[in-house]
Amino acid sequence: MKAIVIGCGRVGSSIAKQLLQEGWDVTAVDEREDALTRLGEDWPGTFVLGHGMDVDVLRAAGIDDADAVVVSTDGDNTNLVVGQVVQKRFGVECVVVRVLDPARAKFYNERGLTTISPTSTAIEALTDTVRACAVGLRQEVTT
Amino acid sequence: MYVLIAGGGKVGSNVARLLLRAGHEVTVIEQRGDRFTRLEEEFEHAVQRGDATELHVLERAGIKRPPDLVLAATGDDEDNLIICQLAKEKYGVPKVIARVNDPRNQAHFDLLGISPTVCATSNILALVEHEVPEHDLIHLLELRRENLEIVEVQIADNSPVAGKRVETLRLPDGARLISVMRGGESEIAVGSTELKPGDQVLAILQPGKEDELRRVLLKG
Numbered sequence: 001m002k003a004i005v006i007g008c009g010r011v012g013s014s015i016a017k018q019l020l021q022e023g024w025d026v027t028a029v030d031e032r033e034d035a036l037t038r039l040g041e042d043w044p045g046t047f048v049l050g051h052g053m054d055v056d057v058l059r060a061a062g063i064d065d066a067d068a069v070v071v072s073t074d075g076d077n078t079n080l081v082v083g084q085v086v087q088k089r090f091g092v093e094c095v096v097v098r099v100l101d102p103a104r105a106k107f108y109n110e111r112g113l114t115t116i117s118p119t120s121t122a123i124e125a126l127t128d129t130v131r132a133c134a135v136g137l138r139q140e141v142t143t
Numbered sequence: 144m145y146v147l148i149a150g151g152g153k154v155g156s157n158v159a160r161l162l163l164r165a166g167h168e169v170t171v172i173e174q175r176g177d178r179f180t181r182l183e184e185e186f187e188h189a190v191q192r193g194d195a196t197e198l199h200v201l202e203r204a205g206i207k208r209p210p211d212l213v214l215a216a217t218g219d220d221e222d223n224l225i226i227c228q229l230a231k232e233k234y235g236v237p238k239v240i241a242r243v244n245d246p247r248n249q250a251h252f253d254l255l256g257i258s259p260t261v262c263a264t265s266n267i268l269a270l271v272e273h274e275v276p277e278h279d280l281i282h283l284l285e286l287r288r289e290n291l292e293i294v295e296v297q298i299a300d301n302s303p304v305a306g307k308r309v310e311t312l313r314l315p316d317g318a319r320l321i322s323v324m325r326g327g328e329s330e331i332a333v334g335s336t337e338l339k340p341g342d343q344v345l346a347i348l349q350p351g352k353e354d355e356l357r358r359v360l361l362k363g
Contacts, residue, residue, distance in 0.1 A: 053220070053221065053247075053248060053251065054247065055247075055250065075221065076196070077196050077219070077221040077222050077224070077225040078221045080221070080225055081220075081221045081224050081225065081251060081255075084254075084255060085251055085254060088254055088255070089250075089254055101197065103197070103198040103199070104196070104197075104198070104225070104229075107198075107229070107233055111232070
């Protein structure tokens with residue numbers, strides 16, 4: 001199975017390494033060469049230098065026979081556009097897009113683009129943790 | 144008319160000024176603090192500060208009314224695309240116009256159905272090609288919605304079609320000659336029009352047919 005990870009910051013590089021470990025054939029794409037340092041000196045996967053909006057870069061990364069694409073640059077709008085291009089122009093079925101803004105993530109999710117909002121996830125996790133604390137405190141009071 | 148303009152740089156602010164002068168209602172959204180302060184001095188309440196790709200910023204600027212037109216004129220193509228998609232598809236804005244900064248991104252706007260678009264670089268390049276023709280086939284106009292383009296070809300002395308009538312040409316499917324300009328005068332190309340060396344011929348064709356047309360008119 002072939003995966004392309006577009007945008008290799010903290011999140012993207014970790015996803016790339018994880019997928020590679022699980023046996024995927026991974027190509028990482030980033031416009032900065034120093035993204036390679038995040039992937040590790042011994043990165044055995046492919047690395048393509050360039051911007052995800054550039055169709056030539058996508059082709060060089062092997063978009064035509066990719067099974068999955070993760071779009072995780074630090075720009076929400078870049079991710080949303082690249083995700084749609086990958087889905088609509090290149091027909092990749094499994095496209096996952098990182099979108100920090102929960103409102104935009106929700107809108108595009110409803111339109112058939114799979115978006116993940118780390119902000120929403122963080123809000124939920126933090127709120128749940130506080131709720132759990134509150135339960136603990138209440139129990140302390142009653143006992 | 145109520146027009147919402149995203150991006151208060153040179154393009155956005157100049158368009159805003161002209162529309163306001165013409166009596167239209169305008170709101171400009173600008174993200175950068177220094178620009179916003181300058182714009183506020185001139186446009187007062189008609190400018191708001193914020194990221195025009197954020198729903199709450201667009202809503203504060205009145206996108207729910209909705210405006211008659213949204214102009215996405217920021218210096219960032221991804222932002223312009225998202226602003227237009229949100230305007231059209233989430234808020235039902237009837238008309239959008241997008242600025243394209245990098246001509247290579249034009250295909251993305253087309254793919255996602257954002258039209259019309261304006262790209263200064265492409266327009267300038269078309270003018271340069273027209274003034275200083277390096278190519279034998281000059282792009283004059285792209286009719287994006289119709290998926291057609293209009294090109295100009297000069298018939299050379301050794302052209303295989305020199306001396307031939309239009310009706311005898313084996314033009315590719317999806318291409319037609321429009322007019323022939325000779326000696327400063329232009330006439331509509333009909334079947335009996337005879338082509339001569341030096342003629343400037345306008346043709347309308349589907350994109351991608353340029354090479355076939357070039358072969359017929361220029362190389363034989």
